[in-house]
Amino acid sequence: MSYGKFLDAIINPEHPEHQSITSQALMMLPAATFVNLLGKKSFIENWTTIKDSVVITRKSVMDNVIILDSIWSSIVTGFSFIKPRPYIKKPLSSKLQSTFLEVSKKSKGVSIYDIKKNTGRAYNRVHEDVSKLEALDLVSTNLTKVNNREVKVVSLKFA
Numbered sequence: 001m002s003y004g005k006f007l008d009a010i011i012n013p014e015h016p017e018h019q020s021i022t023s024q025a026l027m028m029l030p031a032a033t034f035v036n037l038l039g040k041k042s043f044i045e046n047w048t049t050i051k052d053s054v055v056i057t058r059k060s061v062m063d064n065v066i067i068l069d070s071i072w073s074s075i076v077t078g079f080s081f082i083k084p085r086p087y088i089k090k091p092l093s094s095k096l097q098s099t100f101l102e103v104s105k106k107s108k109g110v111s112i113y114d115i116k117k118n119t120g121r122a123y124n125r126v127h128e129d130v131s132k133l134e135a136l137d138l139v140s141t142n143l144t145k146v147n148n149r150e151v152k153v154v155s156l157k158f159a
Contacts, residue, residue, distance in 0.1 A: 003037075010038065011046050013053040022050060027060050031067040040075065044090065047072045077138065095121070099129035103139050109155035111146075130154050 001009075001021075009021040025034060035043045047068060056062050076091050077100060092100065102115045116126045130152075133139040140157050143150050 007038065007042075010050060011042065013049060018053060019055055022054050023057065023061055026054060026064045026068075027058055029064075031064050031071055034064070034068065035071055041090075044072065044075060095125070096129050096132060099126060100133055100138060103130075103133070103154050104156055106155075109142070109153040111151045111153055113151070115154070 006021065006025075009015045009017045010025060012018060015021075025037075029037070038046065051065060051069070054061065054065070056065065077097065098119055098121075099115055102118050103110055112123065112126050112130055115121075115130070116123045119126065130139065130141065133154075134141055137157060139154050141152050141154050144153050145151070
């Protein structure tokens with residue numbers, strides 16, 4: 001099978017051999033090789049569709065799916081513990097990753113002001129980052145009162 005046909009069979013869930021070729025590739029190829037064969041951009045764009053269409057019949061396939069989930073999350077968010085989200089099509093910028101890291105450090109959430117203070121960035125830039133991360137469903141925000149002031153607290157979304 002040519003590389004083009006292989007790639008089409010992996011990426012296109014409508015391809016007649018999609019499930020068998022994808023399952024075989026996930027069973028036999030190391031995760032890094034699978035990503036390299038698809039190409040980083042194609043992997044980011046197609047992983048969630050590929051994953052959802054694969055029938056897991058062996059432990060080795062399941063293991064590779066878990067590893068590939070981690071790779072996808074690491075490429076896109078900079079962290080490997082985030083569940084892949086199909087609507088995220090490109091990696092987060094380094095500034096978004098920095099904001100995301102500050103949020104992930106605090107289990108009960110962190111204020112935008114504290115993120116600003118810890119990163120040395122302007123409040124409005126951090127607020128924009130939080131809005132983007134919230135739109136990507138990676139964080140959630142809640143208004144709380146602290147010393148009679150409303151403070152927006154940002155926390156991670158794991159689901």
